[in-house]
Amino acid sequence: MALTSCRIVYTSKTGNTAQLALLLKDSLEKTHVKVVMHDVEKEADRYQQREFTEDAILFGTYSWGNGDIPRAMSEMVSSMQVSKHTVTGIFGTGDRFYPNFCGAVDQLVQLIQPISNLAVTMKVELLPQQHDALTCEKFVHKLHDRAKQALTVSQ
Numbered sequence: 001m002a003l004t005s006c007r008i009v010y011t012s013k014t015g016n017t018a019q020l021a022l023l024l025k026d027s028l029e030k031t032h033v034k035v036v037m038h039d040v041e042k043e044a045d046r047y048q049q050r051e052f053t054e055d056a057i058l059f060g061t062y063s064w065g066n067g068d069i070p071r072a073m074s075e076m077v078s079s080m081q082v083s084k085h086t087v088t089g090i091f092g093t094g095d096r097f098y099p100n101f102c103g104a105v106d107q108l109v110q111l112i113q114p115i116s117n118l119a120v121t122m123k124v125e126l127l128p129q130q131h132d133a134l135t136c137e138k139f140v141h142k143l144h145d146r147a148k149q150a151l152t153v154s155q
């Protein structure tokens, strides 16, 4: 399967994760993938369809409490429907000041891995820096690689 469409489902309180989501969007678009940005904290999200049909879904989150997933993201994950074949990726921002750095990313892995084809994860400290653009490109390459592998296996 060639990766042609991707939904980036994210949540961000102070903008760090939103910035990382935008870097990933840029990287994906450079590889000709059509991207839908989906902020789960937006009011309109309640009315959105949660049966996702894109080739890939990315989940982006900050960490809260003791490395916890913000409530809006947990609710999204528990109410959405994705195919076991959907290629997924998880990314997050956090602060090493806290003992459980980007703990929400680890928690999301536990939820997303069993229900999809999880290809890649990424943790970034606070606001993404210039060098994180390269990490995003590598992240996107891994998504493409996994999508290609899925094609080989199903042939």
Ligand SMILES: Cc1cc2nc3c(=O)[nH]c(=O)nc-3n(C[C@H](O)[C@H](O)[C@H](O)COP(=O)(O)O)c2cc1C
Pocket: 011, 012, 013, 014, 015, 016, 017, 018, 061, 062, 063, 064, 065, 066, 067, 068, 093, 094, 095, 096, 098, 099, 100, 101, 102, 103, 125, 126, 127
């Ligand atoms: C009350 C509180 C608890 C936090 N807990 C954690 C944590 O457990 N682990 C972590 O890595 N970062 C933690 N953070 C830091 C945020 O996850 C980090 O600043 C993140 O980049 C914010 O993302 P955003 O700008 O997208 O909202 C916490 C921040 C606050 C204010």
